[in-house]
Amino acid sequence: MEFQRVDLDHLRQRALLKWGRWPEGVISLSVADIDYPPPPEIKEAVAQWLSQDxxxxxxxxxxxxxxxxxxQKVTxxxxxxxxxxxxLLVPGTMFAIFLVCYLFLRPGEEAVLSPSPVYGPFWKNVEATGAAAVPHDLEMQSGFLFRRDTLEGLVNTRTRLIMVCNPHNPTGRVLGEKDLQHIAKAALEGDLVIFSDExxxxxxxxxxxxxxxxxxxxxxxxxxxxFGFSKALxxxxxxxxxxxxxGGLRNRVLEATRRIIVHTDxxxxAAALGSLRxxxxxxxxxLKHLRQMRDLAVERIGEISGMNCQRPQAxxxxxxxxxxxxxxxxxxARFLLEKAKVVVQPGNQFGQAGEGFIRLNIATSREVLEEALERIQKAVSELSS
Amino acid sequence: MEFQRVDLDHLRQRALLKWGRWPEGVISLSVADIDYPPPPEIKEAVAQWLSQDxxxxxxxxxxxxxxxxxxQKVTxxxxxxxxxxxxLLVPGTMFAIFLVCYLFLRPGEEAVLSPSPVYGPFWKNVEATGAAAVPHDLEMQSGFLFRRDTLEGLVNTRTRLIMVCNPHNPTGRVLGEKDLQHIAKAALEGDLVIFSDExxxxxxxxxxxxxxxxxxxxxxxxxxxxFGFSKALxxxxxxxxxxxxxGGLRNRVLEATRRIIVHTDxxxxAAALGSLRxxxxxxxxxLKHLRQMRDLAVERIGEISGMNCQRPQAxxxxxxxxxxxxxxxxxxARFLLEKAKVVVQPGNQFGQAGEGFIRLNIATSREVLEEALERIQKAVSELSS
Structure with missing residues (x-):
């Protein structure tokens, strides 16, 4: 597999959210797409089911x-x-996030987001129910460590749900067993539903x-x-x-899914089946390619004055x-778009604790990533001169 | 195209909701599937987009x-x-029904279902919001005529939505211009949103x-x-x-769709594009085939003592x-499943006014339909003897 083969013309035409929105010459490190065509097994599996009517x-x-x-895989x-x-097959992780909020939150109730800052749709879907999203923030100043001293105080009689994101978007943190046990304990004590986006x-x-x-x-x-295949595959x-x-939560989840979408396409x-293969x-x-991209990018950003980059675990x-x-x-983000022609995501979109951070997606070719980092470095150096 | 080519083995394996749930030997006239493989343009369009990654x-x-x-088509x-x-592309009409209820109804409000009795998910999705579904019933005793004398009295200050289903599932009624103008007038006077399932x-x-x-x-x-392609295609x-x-309703609809599903698969x-072709x-x-099936079935049911069948327009x-x-x-329905081994849908699933009716899907081969009707006739004749 050639993860250097990134076809920008194709992406500008097809990857509407990541690439297609921006003028030619702009490099997008935004959105969670990877820039590589998917493995052939996916195409084969879809073609097979297609032929079977x-x-x-x-x-x-x-x-x-x-x-x-x-x-079997989950077991x-x-x-x-x-x-x-x-x-239960669903049309994307987003639908799963929506669904648990829709089913388990009512106006005036609360959901703890642990860890936070976290993927924006967690916030939006909690707030759309009239409930409040309560962030359980990582230690933002020291390697995004999970804080075991602050979670307990965030759970109260209005809390219904703890929403976990692990491996964690956007910090790349992988929660350890003790972290997860800490969340589990809070859920047991508060009689809460846990939603875990993995x-x-x-x-x-x-x-x-x-x-x-x-x-x-x-x-x-x-x-x-x-779980899903859309990101890695x-x-x-x-x-x-x-x-x-x-089992105890299933009837409500199935009734709503059936009423909202009947079933997943x-x-x-078929694409999921191909992904499994x-x-x-x-x-x-x-991962071999992405690890190289990660190390390259962390090193480069480390050389940029005014920026400070943790090495993500995931x-x-x-x-x-x-x-x-x-x-x-x-x-x-506006500065980098204008001066470096690189799209990044502002960290505050992931919650208040993300203010002062930006998110970059490194899942592209070395060539594209190096060009983007070079442009960022140049723009920032001109800023301070 | 050969609409007599109905492959029951294939359907029992693949059409889980219509056929797959029932033991071999049972004929399903339930669910809204048609029993024919789709036109080749659909397969071709999907294959093309598949090949384009x-x-x-x-x-x-x-x-x-x-x-x-x-x-262009809609215009x-x-x-x-x-x-x-x-x-806006959505993953099915069901999602559209859900979405308008989710967005435009709050607890204590009301939605008028016109005409009623109507497809069950209208009721379920209205009621899931905490609002009440108010049926505007057809004249059930005289050809499912639309009643222009009763709609006005159903709209009050709590009403937010009129939900139309036209052509009408389950009665096969096609609303005329005067019927629609009557609904439109009520919507204008009550400042209501109209949802029209077509x-x-x-x-x-x-x-x-x-x-x-x-x-x-x-x-x-x-x-x-x-609108959609799933039924006819x-x-x-x-x-x-x-x-x-x-335009005036668009922002809310797009925000929610994006938050719930990101976008349609x-x-x-691609299948929609192939359907258009x-x-x-x-x-x-x-339609040529279905008209024959309709006329055949209406005639046969007319011969069954205790049953009385209108000729649907659609x-x-x-x-x-x-x-x-x-x-x-x-x-x-239970009697026909047990004695005739034919699955039909009880009319009360479409609302109280549907009590005393059953819904049958005629979109199968002549052979299958004739067999089903024969069995129904025989079972009913044994009932009265």
């Missing part, structure tokens, strides 16, 4: 052969004992991904986990992800602090 | 080339002047389909219309439909009255 309404939860394989790899009955499980450089639902049966039975346009939903499910060889190859993101530039996150 | 995130509203064609065929900005526009035998949004600009600007497993959303959008030849051929459904059998809708 699998066009009628399918099963509400998803096609059985897919759920069987996903249940073996994630340590969450699951049968096909526990698996979309980046396949993009871990250091450390071991651990599913919070695997800690103990009494945790699993209150935890809804979502590069198919966000095919809308598919899968949830592990414990059948061809997107490709994953074993694709993910190690991708995800395709860097989340450097930019406070030394004397601008807000938004101002920094 | 259109896997990144696309446009939130849908791919531009598709929205351009849909805007020319439906008389709703539309640009690509007015078109999914069955391509399955009209008699009369002319008219979009309520085409009546006048002041109606269009308060009307959200949804036979691709409900590919989750795609499209909404026409007027890209390959499902196939529609011109496929729909007349399908949709693949018959909605015969079964009160003469001396059983409720639910009892009749």
């Amino acid at each position: 699998r066009t009628p309404y399918g099963h509400y939860q998803g096609e059985m052969e897919l759920r069987e394989q996903l249940a 073996k790899e994630n340590g969450i004992p699951a049968t096909p009955e526990d698996i 979309l980046y499980e396949d993009m871990v450089f250091e450390g071991q991904h651990l599913s919070i639902a695997s800690l103990a049966p009494e945790i699993a039975k209150r935890t809804i986990t979502v 590069g198919i966000p346009g095919y809308r598919v992800a899968y949830m592990v939903v414990p 059948t061809l997107a499910q 490709a994953r074993t060889w694709w993910v190690p190859a991708l 995800t395709p993101f860097l989340f450097p602090e930019v406070k030394g530039l004397g601008m807000s996150s938004e101002e920094t | 259109r896997t990144p995130y696309g446009h939130y509203q849908g791919e531009m080339e598709l929205r351009e064609q849909l805007a 020319k065929e439906n008389g709703i002047p539309a640009t690509p900005e007015d078109i 999914l069955y526009e391509d399955m009209v035998f008699e009369g002319q389909h008219l979009s309520i949004a085409s009546l006048a600009p002041e109606i269009a600007k308060r009307t959200i219309t949804v 036979g691709i409900p497993g590919y989750r795609v439909a499209y909404m026409v959303v007027p 890209t390959l499902a959008q 196939a529609r011109t030849w496929w729909v007349p051929a399908l 949709t693949p459904f018959l909605f015969p009255e079964v009160k003469g059998l001396g059983m409720s809708s639910e009892e009749t």
Whole structure:
């Protein structure tokens, strides 16, 4: 696999959210797409189901052969004992985030986001219900460490939900067993539902991904986990992800899913099946490339005066602090777009604790990444001169 | 095209909701699937986009080339002047029904369902918001006529939404211009949003389909219309439909869609493009066959003592009255499943006014339909003997 083969013309035409919105010459390190075409197994699986005329309404939860394989994967790899009955195909992780907020939050209630700052749709979907999103912030000044001293004080009688994102978007933090046990304890004590977004499980450089639902049966039975293929396999346009939903929460989740979308698109499910096949060889190859990109970018950003970059344990993101530039996150992003013609995401979009940071996506070719970093470095150096 | 080519083995494996749930030997006239494989243009369009690696995130509203064609179609065929900005791709009509209820109804408010009885998800999605669904019932005893004397009294200060289904599921009624003007007048007077489900526009035998949004600009600007291909083209497993959303309502609709699903699956959008290409030849051929099936079924049911069947103007459904059998809708459905091994849908699932009716889907081969009707006739005759 050639992860240097990044076709910018194709991306400008096809990757509307990441590339297509910007004029030619602009480099986008925004949005969570990877810039590589997906593995052939995905195309083959879709073509096969396409040839079989699998066009009628399918099963509400998803096609059985897919759920069987996903249940095995979740049981073996994630340590969450699951049968096909526990698996629910959904049209993307976003839908899963929406769904748990829609079902488990009412006006005046609260959801703790742990860790925070976190992916913007967590905030938006909590707030859309009339509930409040309560951030459990990482130690932003010291390597994004998980704080075990502050979570307890954030749970009160109005709290219904703890929303976990692990591996963590945007900081690239991988939560350890003690961190997860701390969250689990708070959930048990507060009788809370846990929602765990583990979309980046396949993009871990250091450390071991651990599913919070695997800690103990009494945790699993209150935890809804979502996994997906869109990030690591590069198919966000095919809308598919899968949830592990414990028995006690299942009826409400299935009723709503059926009422809102009937079921997930059948061809997107085929893409999920192809992703499962490709994953074993694709993910190690991708990680090898991404690790190089990460190390290169961390080193380069380290040389930029006013910027300070942690080495992420996971995800395709860097989340450097930019406070030394004397601008807000938004101002920094506007400055880099204007002066460096590089698109980055302002850290405050992930919550107040992300203010003073920016998020960069490194999942592109060495050539594109080096060019982007060079431009950033040049723009910043002109700023201080 | 051979609409007699109905492959029951394939359907039992693939059409999980319509066929797969029932033991072999049972004939399903339930669910809204048609039993024919879809036209080849759909497969070709999906295969083409698949080969182009259109896997990144696309446009939130849908791919531009598709929205351009849909805007043209809606302008020319439906008389709703539309640009690509007015078109929103969604993962199915169900999602559109959910979305308008989610956005425009709050607890204690009301939505008028006109006409009623109507497709169950209208009721469920209204009630899920905490609002009340207020049925504007058809004249059930005389050909499902639209009642212009009763609508006004159903609109009050709590009413926010009128939900139209035209052509009408389950009665097969096509609303005329005066009917639609009557609904439009009520919406104007009550300052209501109109939601119009026109999914069955391509399955009209008699009369002319008219979009309520085409009546006048002041109606269009308060009307959200949804169209789709899943029914007439036979691709409900590919989750795609499209909404026409007027400018004044657009921001709320787009914000929520983006937050809930990001965008509609890209390959499902390709299937929509293929459907547009196939529609011109496929729909007349399908209607020719369906008209024969309708006439055959209406005639046969007319011979069954205790059943009374109107000839529908549209949709693949018959909605015969079964009160003469001396059983409720639910009892009749259970009786027919047990004694005739035929699955039908109890009319009360469409609202209280549907009690005493059953819904049958005639979109299958002559052979399958004749067998089903014969079994029903035999079971009923044994009942009365």
